[in-house]
Amino acid sequence: MPKLTMVQAINLALKEEMARDDRVLVMGEDVGVDGGVFRVTDGLHEEFGESRSIDTPLAESGILGTAIGMAMAGLRPVAEMQFSGFSYLMIGQWEGNATRMRSRTQGQHTCPLVVRMPYGGGVRALEHHSESREATYAHFPGGKVVIPSGPRNARALMLAAIRDPDPVVFMEPKHSYRSFREDVPETEEVLPLGQAHVEREGDDLTVVAWGAMMRPTIKAVDAVAKTGVSIELIDLLTISPLDSDTICRSVQKTGRCVIVQEAPRSFGVASEIIARINDEVLLYLEAPVKRLTGYDVVTPYFGREKSYIPPAARIENGLRETLDF
């Protein structure tokens, strides 16, 4: 089993899927000859040629709008937004067409496509390069939002996203792009979309996280577990549609829950999870569900990001508070 970074693992998935299915192509700014600014599409140009690794003009709406046309005409485009902070220019096409085409035509036309976008902070980048806006995309019915947390699940989820008959926003935590490696099996591994993964099983507390927050959360969970507490850690993997069953089953068992989110606190995925817990298992709760999140301020420049994004120590404190409630 080769040890790969997340960049290499996603690259592997793209390569595998392009080799398996000649309808699949990658497109976006600098994805071809340059191999992408993060090198996620490295080598695809050499292997599959410029017609299937398309260096597009610089226009985000144009990239998604043409990908929609390609998908409707039978291709399986994987479009890249260079940074999620530039993706808002494509939201018109996402909301207006990609997510609606199936419902609009009751399945006569569909948009099987993937929009990849690096998101999140922690890499000391310029303004607009550090946000975590998964809730924005999760709010549009008809589109899926997927966030891997490590190389192995990134590869397996990317294969599933490309094969999915519906449009998928695939948000890549760029903080995790190269910060660690994992064994990625040489044989094909596909994870189903719409299902969360139970990373650690436990009975006393449920912790939910996703994307780049998984690493500091694991650190905090393991530190607290050493004190003899049994913690269940859930990695969402798919943000929308949300696997509430896995979360609610767990909370029913533990009675306590902490959600760790990089994004601003309000109107986010954590809020939605709390609402679902209220709907399904309110009476099993022994403590209020806690959110450990970014704050409702404009994402600060990187000089301040270390304390803005919940660090492991803050998560650890939060877990103890909820356990002690």
Add this chain to the structure above:
Amino acid sequence: MPRKTLAEFKVEHLQVLDENGKLDKELEPDLADGDLLRLYRGMVRARELDQRMLKLQRQGRIGTFGPCTGQEAPSTAAALAMQDDDWFVGAFRELGGRLFRGEPLTNTLFYYNGWEEGNVLPKEVGRRMTPLAVVVGTQILHAAGIGYALKLKGEKAAAVTFCGDGATSEGDFHEGLNFAAVWQAPVVFISQNNQWAISIPREKQTRSETIAQKGIAYGVPCIQVDGNDALACYVAIKEALERAYRGEGPTLIEAVTYRLMMHTTADDPTKYRTKDQEDVWWQKEPLIRFQKYLSAKGLWDDAKEEALREELRAEVDTAVKEFEATAPWPLDRPFDHVFAETHPSIEKQHQEYLAALKEESDA
């Protein structure tokens, strides 16, 4: 160093049949009599349905819609010029072309009465026709992407897309032209310049002398045609399609026409334009001149006109009856089409909705 002229451009205007039905014989396309009659019939058919829908809307029997009266020529001519394998990527004022391509009249009625079922076309019709695009200009990019796919697959086919004059101010219009040009994708862009974007007249929309010339900036061959002259539309679209099939990339066609009716039935044009202005354009509308042309060729007369109108009105009557006799579609269908496969969290809401509907109907 003297200043140099690097490039100079010209924009061609094409009219074959003037507003009085006078023909420029040199420019007349080589169309069989049967095709000419089909083209005329297609335009009249759209007019008849359009005018009937206006009445239905006023009577509260359908919802808001955007009439196409006066703009029948560009899309109907396009549909005649196109092959079955070409994609028809419309906006929302291409009733002539859509019906010509085989959209059943009842689909149009269902759509405008608030049912997605109107977008579900018979397989052979819907295969290469996209649904109406309400958000202005977004469909232009889809056509560029479809064009790319056709080229990649090596198909000898093109995407034909429509937009209005207002859409040419949208970013998606410019991105669509640019992407298609860079890719040399087989796309025909047709801007139906009907001179009004709701209340905004053409001169407030752009300072460009023509909309056609916007293609020049992107390296896209362009032409302006009289959009009320179905023959000019046909000639320009046919040329553009041939260019696309030869692998020579996209074309932009500006079809100058006029929105004779309101923007949609929710709009009142008396607020921003005069009846005199409209009357000028009623003199130039596309059906009368084509009828004169057919008569001059010995293909048409009053009796034929009367018979055609009667036949089409009966067809519309039948469609309206069928539309109104159709029982309401199941209310919960949107839950079946969020994704190809439903998800437990959506199915849960589905069951909740069904229970609420039952409770409300029992109440």
